[in-house]
Amino acid sequence: MVLAAVNRQAEAGGLVPGMRLADARALLPRLATAGSRPEEDERGLERLALWCHRFTPSSAVDGADGLLLDITGCTHLFGGEVAMTVEVEARLAGLGFEARAGLADTPAAAWALARFGDEGRRIAEPCQTLAVLALLPVEALRLAPEDSRLLRRLGLATVGAVESLPRAALARRFGRHSGAVLHRLDCALGCRTDPVASLLPPPACRARLAFPEPLIDLAALESALARLLDNLSASLERRGLGVRDLVLLFFRVDGGTARRRVSTARATRDGAHLGSLFAGKIETVDPGFGIDVVVLHAVRTEPLASEQYRLAADGLEGRGGSGELVRLIDRLQARLGKESVFRLEPVASHLPERAERRMDPDGKGAIRPAQPGMPQRPLRLFDRPEPVDAVAEVPDGPPALFTWRRVRRRIVRAEGPERIEPEWWAGGPEARPRDYYRVEDRDGRRYWLFRAGLYRDAGGKGSPRWYIHGLYG
């Protein structure tokens, strides 16, 4: 067993990560240990990265022990770069984490400064990256250990020393290692792109609201949402965009986050409408010890002309006009779930259960061609046909009597059979031809029954069975 991580006291006692536990116990007999669970650390770091979205729209987990925040264009919200790094460090300290922040033009340089920069000198002014990095040890380039060992053996102890060598000479002297070294150097100096893969996709548009005192009251959160929506729709309007997916992020003072998402059927930037979609979703947010930042992300946007009311297409033009129906569908879907609201679309199939499918309600249902020769279909169809006990003339007479749900029904009229063969490309070997009958019982109630299978080829599949598949009005 080896040590995965040590705290400050243990470090002072001479322990280092990677040491065997027996050796560590010999040095510090009263050492307290706990099992290492790297995957939980990883999850915790991810939660922390999510929480860091309070500072910036783009944050990511970096390695096993780092977070990467792209703060381009965010610093003014926190009073400048210095104030922002202080705040990030202080807030993380408040959560019980010891954090060191480095700030530079490139992610690789910031990584180096956070780990190898001296106290108070971890911020590289714009375009000063090289000057600041030059003093750092070569390990700051984030090379493989053997690469940095090789560089040190050759007397190149600092980043500046590596950088000052001519590139051709470097390539000649290091052979196959030079590629990695040059790559890391270019990343650090910004000569090569080094993108940050944010945990949440950076939104096209964003609104943020921070409170001096954490909010616990849900009503206050709702009014905050109204303000955020106002801000967001103003900036969407400036850019000629409408939103399809909207994510509301709540940041709790204790490091927790909560997310609520709504989608719309059509691009919109109508604040009141978007607010109504969040109705009922905010109540379920647990404010904990208080929420101090609320951020609204327009995750998916589409171009939207300035005149909102012109957008309703003919098919969606409800009675109230102006896309009322679209808004209604949004509200229903926001509360009941996307799959709960749909239209029916006919499908070219003879099998009744395949003759139609659900489609997005955002669109006009297709025109159904009239089929004059077709027998009538029932008003309600069972998802799974229910077996019934039927008495019918063998081999293919209509049923005279059937028992369904323990009630015996005597049939006085019947129409059929309408034979529907299974679709050979879809049904398995179990699929059998069906003979459908439209029947009426003595009370005038109408049912749709079918006999699965035929007597003449009943051999391997057993004798035909009767099912009820639908109800007529």
Place this chain on the structure above:
Amino acid sequence: MTSSCSPEKVSAGPGASAVSKDAGLAALRRHIAVLEQRSPGPANPVDLPRPWRIGVAALDGALPADRGPEPASAGLALGGVHEAAGASPADRPAALAFLAALLARLGRHGPVAVCQGPGSIARLGRLYGPGWRDLGADPADLVIVETRHERDALWAMEESLRSGAAVAVLGETEQLAFVASRRLALAARESGTPLLLLRGDGLAPASAALSRWRVAAWPGSASPFDEAAPGLPRWRLELTRCRGGRPVTCIVEWNRETGHFDMATALADRPAASRTAVRRPALERAAG
């Protein structure tokens, strides 16, 4: 607005004569009429309630006459709740078909919101578009809302009514308390959108519906092309309660080709009289 009558004036003390009592009652009735008419109508004048006629003289005659520009015409009011229930649980598909036929007669094209809870789908199956078409209604108009809880279905109905986006709302509910039905009735009246409500719990509990129908399947005639095959669907409609109308019972046949109800000519040999006798108290209550 002027005939506001104070209640003190009506109860004029113990010595009030029968005549003044009658006058007081009449004043109160006028007052209530004023209150009821004060409700905000639909915003759009195009949508002013036009009577929605069933097309059978016996039924339309029993419905309240419209107080609009054509006082002679009678029909179902558009801004209100109309309930139907099966006379027995097995008649529920017939009640749904009757409501679908009413929708087909609405004569307005546009989205129809259908709100269903989980109970009826589990027991009676899903709405089937081709069958809807075969009944004479257009399934392309349907926007179907299937909810996981019954109370969500009520919410969806109310939301659909209030939005005014649908030309009509068709709801199916297993249970409905009076307060909930009152909410739905208010929403329907404010938006001028009719709500056709299929009730799974029968018509026993009180409700704020404008009309309540009890529907039963009735033995139909044979198809004109095939003696053995079922012909047009036939239902026994019982208007048990109708505000401003009177209860009536009749047997109609729905003709999907023409989109008309017809009075059934030949009645089957079923003891219809005994069935009405059982429900006599309900009829009297509704009439009074």
